[in-house]
Amino acid sequence: MATETTGAAIGACVDGNGGAIGMPQLCVEWMPNQIFWLVVALIVIYFVLSRIALPRIGGVLAERKGTITNDLTAAEELKAKAVEAEKAYQDALARARAEAAKIVAEARAEIQKDLDAATARADAEIAARSAESEKRIGEIRAGALEAVTEVAKDTAKELVSALGGKADARSVTAAVNARLKG
Amino acid sequence: MAEEAHSEGGLVFHPMDQFIVKPLFGEGPVEWYTPTNVTLWLGIAVLCTVALFVLGTRGRAIIPTRVQSIAELAYGFIYKMVEDIAGPDGARYFPKIFTLFVFIIMTNYLALIPMSFSPTSHIAATAVLGFGVFIAVTVLGFVKNGTHFLGLFWMSDAPLVLRPIIAVIEVISYFVRPVSHSIRLAGNIMAGHTVIKVFAAFAGVAALAPVSVLAIVAIYGLEVLVAFIQAYVFTILTCVYLRDALHPGH
Numbered sequence: 532m533a534t535e536t537t538g539a540a541i542g543a544c545v546d547g548n549g550g551a552i553g554m555p556q557l558c559v560e561w562m563p564n565q566i567f568w569l570v571v572a573l574i575v576i577y578f579v580l581s582r583i584a585l586p587r588i589g590g591v592l593a594e595r596k597g598t599i600t601n602d603l604t605a606a607e608e609l610k611a612k613a614v615e616a617e618k619a620y621q622d623a624l625a626r627a628r629a630e631a632a633k634i635v636a637e638a639r640a641e642i643q644k645d646l647d648a649a650t651a652r653a654d655a656e657i658a659a660r661s662a663e664s665e666k667r668i669g670e671i672r673a674g675a676l677e678a679v680t681e682v683a684k685d686t687a688k689e690l691v692s693a694l695g696g697k698a699d700a701r702s703v704t705a706a707v708n709a710r711l712k713g
Numbered sequence: 714m715a716e717e718a719h720s721e722g723g724l725v726f727h728p729m730d731q732f733i734v735k736p737l738f739g740e741g742p743v744e745w746y747t748p749t750n751v752t753l754w755l756g757i758a759v760l761c762t763v764a765l766f767v768l769g770t771r772g773r774a775i776i777p778t779r780v781q782s783i784a785e786l787a788y789g790f791i792y793k794m795v796e797d798i799a800g801p802d803g804a805r806y807f808p809k810i811f812t813l814f815v816f817i818i819m820t821n822y823l824a825l826i827p828m829s830f831s832p833t834s835h836i837a838a839t840a841v842l843g844f845g846v847f848i849a850v851t852v853l854g855f856v857k858n859g860t861h862f863l864g865l866f867w868m869s870d871a872p873l874v875l876r877p878i879i880a881v882i883e884v885i886s887y888f889v890r891p892v893s894h895s896i897r898l899a900g901n902i903m904a905g906h907t908v909i910k911v912f913a914a915f916a917g918v919a920a921l922a923p924v925s926v927l928a929i930v931a932i933y934g935l936e937v938l939v940a941f942i943q944a945y946v947f948t949i950l951t952c953v954y955l956r957d958a959l960h961p962g963h
Binding site: 588 | 762770784788
């Protein structure tokens with residue numbers, strides 16, 4: 532470094548033109564000043580930080596951590612509650628389903644009973660009616676048989692008299708009866 | 714002198730002038746109490762610290778503002794470093810270590826402002842920091858552990874023949890610590906600033922000016938990294954020394 536030393540040096544470390552002589556770092560003349568102000572600055576920074584700033588930041592960080600933890604716990608609780616509520620809902624749903632099934636079964640059984648009773652009554656009526664009808668058919672059939680006998684006897688008597696025979700009513704009847712039994 | 718240099722070839726090198734300590738008022742000699750440019754830039758560093766860590770956290774907000782989150786980030790970063798390296802009982806010394814970190818990083822970054830003064834480029838300042846840490850840690854080691862602290866130099870798991878030799882090496886390395894601790898910081902900052910000034914001098918020649926400007930930008934970017942890394946390294950080494958003082962057994 533080409534510094535000129537012409538002119539009166541202001542100090543041992545600065546030449547007449549205000550340029551540095553050698554390394555200013557090694558200038559012993561300035562060291563007490565630097566050390567003094569450095570110590571002052573360090574002490575001020577230390578007290579500002581340790582008395583005001585660091586407790587405050589530490590407090591904020593702790594508070595934030597606490598808030599987050601609390602919120603997480605609250606969220607956990609709410610989640611548990613939600614799960615519980617869902618379980619209760621599912622239980623209620625299952626109970627309601629069972630109830631509904633029971634009611635359906637009861638209704639079905641009742642209807643079945645009514646239906647059975649109605650069927651039985653209808654069957655009985657049908658049976659009664661058919662018995663009556665049978666009886667009537669029997670009567671009609673018996674009536675018809677009788678009528679056939681009568682007609683046969685009359686016809687036979689008429690035929691006999693028409694043929695010129697003397698019809699003995701008794702023997703004609705007997706003969707017709709025998710014939711009908713045939 | 715500037716004119717003379719100019720007539721010689723247009724290159725004016727004054728890379729060290731930026732480190733000159735001058736009185737703020739008048740021309741008198743620099744006494745220990747004189748307010749100088751050192752005072753000014755240290756004062757600005759203190760003001761920036763107050764602005765960031767006191768005014769920035771004024772709200773004590775659960776959801777931090779931007780400035781508050783920077784302060785919290787720095788707090789968490791250094792707190793974790795102290796706890797991880799020096800152990801949970803090292804957390805007691807967190808405010809002191811945090812002060813060191815904040816001071817170094819503030820002065821380093823303020824020194825990157827053009828025309829500013831960089832206190833950490835001076836060995837006088839960093840030596841106070843380095844030897845301060847060294848003396849504090851050594852005293853703490855003896856107070857906490859008594860003579861057991863000397864076990865730091867006596868490798869009980871090495872072969873007996875080698876132990877005295879290792880002890881000598883350990884003692885030497887222990888006493889070199891503050892020297893390397895302080896010169897590392899001052900040397901890095903001084904070298905970076907000097908290189909920027911040297912490149913700036915080349916800007917006076919038209920043909921070299923573009924290269925010079927590009928080089929300044931590149932070095933400046935590097936210096937931004939160095940400013941943080943040196944503060945980080947200084948702090949982390951302080952934590953390592955603190956751990957040795959608290960737990961001298963290897």
